[in-house]
Amino acid sequence: MSTTATRPQPAPEAADRDSRASLAEWMLERRWPVALAAVLIVFSVWELYGRTLGLPEYILTPSAILASAAELTASGRLVELAASSLQRLVAGFVIGTASGVLLGLLSGVSRRFGDLLDGPVSLVYPIPKITFLPIIAIWLGFSDPARIIVIATACFFPAYLNAHAATRSVDQSLVWVAMNAGAGKLRTILQVVLPAALPRTVAGIRQALALAFIFMFATEAIGSGTGTDAGLGGELFAARTTGDYDVLWAALAAVAVLGGTADALFRWAAGKLTIGQELEAGRG
Amino acid sequence: MANLTATASSALRNASPGPTLRRLLGIALLLAVWEFVAVTSGARLMPTLSEIGTRVVFDIQTGALWFHARITLGLAFAGLLIAIVVGCAIGILMARSRWAEAMLQPILGATYPIPRLALYPILILVFGLGAAPKVTLVALECLYPMALGTYVGARAVTKDQLWLARNIGAGWFRTLRDVIVPAALPAMLTGLRAAAPIMLIVIVVTEMIGESRGLGYMLMLARANFEPDGVLAVVAVLGVLGFAFDRLIALLTRVLVFWERGVTL
Numbered sequence: 175m176s177t178t179a180t181r182p183q184p185a186p187e188a189a190d191r192d193s194r195a196s197l198a199e200w201m202l203e204r205r206w207p208v209a210l211a212a213v214l215i216v217f218s219v220w221e222l223y224g225r226t227l228g229l230p231e232y233i234l235t236p237s238a239i240l241a242s243a244a245e246l247t248a249s250g251r252l253v254e255l256a257a258s259s260l261q262r263l264v265a266g267f268v269i270g271t272a273s274g275v276l277l278g279l280l281s282g283v284s285r286r287f288g289d290l291l292d293g294p295v296s297l298v299y300p301i302p303k304i305t306f307l308p309i310i311a312i313w314l315g316f317s318d319p320a321r322i323i324v325i326a327t328a329c330f331f332p333a334y335l336n337a338h339a340a341t342r343s344v345d346q347s348l349v350w351v352a353m354n355a356g357a358g359k360l361r362t363i364l365q366v367v368l369p370a371a372l373p374r375t376v377a378g379i380r381q382a383l384a385l386a387f388i389f390m391f392a393t394e395a396i397g398s399g400t401g402t403d404a405g406l407g408g409e410l411f412a413a414r415t416t417g418d419y420d421v422l423w424a425a426l427a428a429v430a431v432l433g434g435t436a437d438a439l440f441r442w443a444a445g446k447l448t449i450g451q452e453l454e455a456g457r458g
Numbered sequence: 459m460a461n462l463t464a465t466a467s468s469a470l471r472n473a474s475p476g477p478t479l480r481r482l483l484g485i486a487l488l489l490a491v492w493e494f495v496a497v498t499s500g501a502r503l504m505p506t507l508s509e510i511g512t513r514v515v516f517d518i519q520t521g522a523l524w525f526h527a528r529i530t531l532g533l534a535f536a537g538l539l540i541a542i543v544v545g546c547a548i549g550i551l552m553a554r555s556r557w558a559e560a561m562l563q564p565i566l567g568a569t570y571p572i573p574r575l576a577l578y579p580i581l582i583l584v585f586g587l588g589a590a591p592k593v594t595l596v597a598l599e600c601l602y603p604m605a606l607g608t609y610v611g612a613r614a615v616t617k618d619q620l621w622l623a624r625n626i627g628a629g630w631f632r633t634l635r636d637v638i639v640p641a642a643l644p645a646m647l648t649g650l651r652a653a654a655p656i657m658l659i660v661i662v663v664t665e666m667i668g669e670s671r672g673l674g675y676m677l678m679l680a681r682a683n684f685e686p687d688g689v690l691a692v693v694a695v696l697g698v699l700g701f702a703f704d705r706l707i708a709l710l711t712r713v714l715v716f717w718e719r720g721v722t723l
Binding site: 201202205206208209210211212213230232233286289290291292293294296297298300301302303304305306307308309311312313383384387388390391392395396397407410411413414422425426429430433434436437 | 480481482483484485486487488503556557559560561562563564565568569570571572573575576577578579580582583584655658659662663666667677678680681684686689690692693696697698700701704
């Protein structure tokens, strides 16, 4: 974020106005206080409106959502649902991104292999991957393996495409320098190409993580049962039909918290991994 | 997500000059493996390529494909149009106002990894079943790439350009039309290119969840009737649509942003 760098300093005037201006400046500088204030205002208006004028019964106030989430967590139901959802998410995400990154790096390093793989990838890429669920469901039913395959397929593409492009766009002179210094092919790949390709690859994995959450949810919402393996998505949609609005909102809150936390954790870890390198591409 | 399609195209372009043959070989290999498995398994579970093709022709002839596709595309484009209008407005606002930027940028960043699809049941409760919740959800999902693309593009306008425009005596509308929008256009189109596949995914998912019309319904109906060829016919059609949209936006980019020919988009 470079635009905030050049900005005239507030002129020294009356002390009161100065401190107010510097508070605004402090908030604008860090951005998140402004966003937080906006979110808090929206939530309190929502809460107040619900308390005084009343909302339709299917829209809960934030405090009611919190209470319901706490209750469902205490009873263990929410934990159970989140666990079965996350199990599928992790399995699909790991399989999809691992194969995507590996093949992407490989096809980036070896042009011949890359060309061979590019054809099938460009053929399958424009198809919305969720449409694979019904066909896989014909073979495997709406089961965990079917869902995991679909999540993995969805995660594969951003991981593959970014890893591939990252390796291909490594500065050629870096490779020449390494070669000149007497590094072998393997050493050049391991010590020069891979670290240089890391930031963009990591950005691709972050996209895959966001997709994994979308597909975790979508695969549960489509053709879901309401049993123990329903997961958050299945439960959320079931709750709409049965009118369990507190369950619906609690599951929604859980999905939001999980998605946000996973992304924040990933960005933190990625920051540690790519210290000194700019992680521009992954900025959502 | 904004750079995903750009990545895809640049990856494809990098590969395209000489070794087109090898890429075609890869596709042929994939199709051959499919055909081989389909023929040897023999069961109806895995239709051959010609069976899928026959089914596509059949669906076109009965008019079913056109009927469902029309509904799907109508809703999808309605959602996309809303996302374009609102997204561009938000993006330009974020680029031009520090308060809007400080407020919206962290919110967009924090909500980006949360699947908006989770809001679908609530949208149904608010709007009722039918077109409105679908259009809203498509708009909501496509809003992110559009807003962020426009934001990145509009931020690229330099102070000098704005001063120059003001010096000439251009009002805010002319500044917007003649300075900001042209500068932001390439990044806006990158956003659009990221939004198009998202649009298709979201509309199909919503139709797969309890609906009686649209391509998503066609998929689920064929599955329920245990017709793998019917499912795959729709999958193939959706693939062609996705590919066509991407090409169309690439063409649009070449026409609209003629001054940036050759820059990766």
